[in-house]
Amino acid sequence: MNVVSSRTRLATAVVAACGLTALLAAPVAGHTAASGDDGSRPGEVITLTTARVGAPGNPPVAVVPFTDAVYASCADAPEGSRGCLTVGGVDHPYEIGQLEITVGQWVAFLNTVDPEGRDRLALYEDTEGSSAWPKYGQVDFDADARRGRHYSVAHPQWTDKPYGFANFLEAARLANSLDNGRILSKETRTEGRFAYVTYKVRLSPRTERGMYDLTRRNATRTSDSGFVVPSQNEWIKAAYYDPSGGGTYSYWKYPTNPGVFGDGAATAPSPTVLNPVTGDVTNAATQPLASYHASGLPAPSWCPGQVPPSVCDTANPIGLDPITYADVYEGSLATVGQARTTSPWGTLDQGGNAVEWTDTITPPPAGPDAGRVWRRLHGGVSNAPAFQMWPSAVGLQPQDNVFYAHVYPWLGIRIGVIGNPAARS
Template sequence: MATVGDPGNPSVGVWQVFKTLGTASTNVTLPPDNSTGIYKNCKAAPPSAPSCLTVGGVKDTYGIGEFAVTVSQYVTFLNTADPDGKNLRQLYEDNMNSTVWPQYGPINYASGSGVAPGKHYSVAYPEWAQKPFNFGDFRRGAEFVNSLFNGKVLSKTSSTSGTFKYVTYKVRLSPETERGMYDMSKETPTRTASTGFVLPSNDEWVKAAYYDPKHGGTDSYWVYPTGPFDQPNISVLNPTTGDVTNADKQPLATYNPNDPNSSVDTPGAPAGTAPTWCPSQAGPSCSKIFPADFPPGLNLAPLYMGNVSTVGQTKTPSPWGAYDMGGNVVEHTDSLAPQPPGYHFVRDWRYYHGGVANAPAYQVAIYGFGYFPGDPQLGRIYPWMGFRVGVIGDVK
């Protein structure tokens, strides 16, 4: 965990690009006059931005994952939480399987009497082990956190790297996932304790990604997790392993700088193409096979341009020493979001943040607050959603 200090730091007002004044087809509007979209407070924001959001202030020191939760870690969790492989809580789905979706499926499932308890789930190919888990949602993230919360801390080690401070926890996971930091029987699960592992809140996530304790940027906040103003360079990936091959091109992030399907591509994006790869074991048809239950008639296949890179290999830290907070997978928080105007879903909406390997730079920026409506039908065809764990209080 990267330690995020400077408790009681000031918040700022931030323009939100989604569901503001965009066209009916995109519902996206970039900040006016190519500004940073960061304001001292929402009163100082342009009157044309009714959705200005006050974010980033956190009263206490806390920790946030140096990296997003990896495929290997999620597989360990699956085999702990579901040793019999019955998948009663939908922590797994078929589209995660490499035979169903060769390019994006990171986890395989095996059934039958010959499979030992706790062995039903496995990393599809070795190349996936240290990639971010890419089929996350709030529910899966909260149950992962509950497994940590109810588990046994085996060791806790402090370290430093330059100016960054870290705490490494080794935890034996618990099979109890329905209750812990979050009571999943509640209609709207929220934190139940002041100490323990958590999904970061919106403020905690934003502070860890964008708040500069050295007070650079705009009112001490960066536009990107990789720097105060300029868009990062674009990862180039090994086409069969997903490893980053251009880490010398700093700052760097795994995102799609010039999305041909985006009508609001971020002005000034660096040259490059969507970073992608396919496991060599999947063969030459890897990128051409899609799940059979894809929604018909929508021609979705051309939209899948980018794939995730190995965690940490971009080597560009946030102001607090966390990696990949821009691009790769969009990350869920535990903060409830108001439903945008015109939406009346029964499900809770939660903020998520950080952009994805498939999306332009505006989604990587501080103003790219997204809303996830908790719809599992959307999540199953969106292989760029993950989460990272946070910690509050003194966990022992």
């Protein structure tokens, strides 16, 4: 599934089944700048491991969106190519999450910033719950739970899966919570040629200001040191740029292996096979590997063992009939890291699993768009074919797309680090 196309099979099916009125309702209004900013409350602790990305000043590469090629510059792209972009060049060292943000980490964030369970920041949709969506529901809400425990992982199997219902504003709020939080420890280690940093951070309930001032619709970074949502160039460099010169112009075709540009999916990684009741990867010995929907093969899929298969196959919050539902919703998110195939910098799952937000603002795909802010996304998805993992898959979506918040369970977050946030803790 192409999350960035102007019209998808998913959108067509949902519009036919439900109509646009309910799904495109306006977001909750009336939040004040102070919402979520009560700094007196203690937060939960999460552990975040990043991969260090060096070689500052690396050369960028040119891409034409969703085409099977890279070029040394846009001047080398075929004549008449529209929308050529130069991507991947970064002039500073930085860090990027080794893994995607998990459901367990997201639940810790929710309980930190919304201990009363009032959802004043509109961080939760009913479609994220296991009752509304047995196959894809990750997070349950209990209005009667005690303070700081209103949100819970829907089933234990979801704890180490990527959180999949994110919009950019949620990703930015998580970055702010980390940025305003307290770093309890910071440890650096090397594994072969890769360098990793593990942070233990007590999250802050302050979400509206920090690295991103969310009183501004087009929020950008406010500091050169702290936790961030990676930029498009930072994301692409970590996924594809090979400092040893492998690939084409030093860029891989997939975040898992150099591949061969121009050969379609012939050199794509193998698709994961998932345990049908846990979502764990069962074929990790097959390398390179990624969670995506390879042509001619079933999409990687699972359903929590606590749910009867007949319910998983049919029950959905969108009102799709079983045949349409089975056709549109095939792929599932796998346990993070279990594909085991690293990018040139040691990250995992930048190819497949969940598509991930960046903080890069981009023009809308065609003309004015009523003031909405659009951001770039990358990474493929377990429900999509191999081309979604190419460096040219420079997708875009409104940063607060209400439609996808209801119907798209594969939108994830990967956190980055710039500068030295430990010095400010």
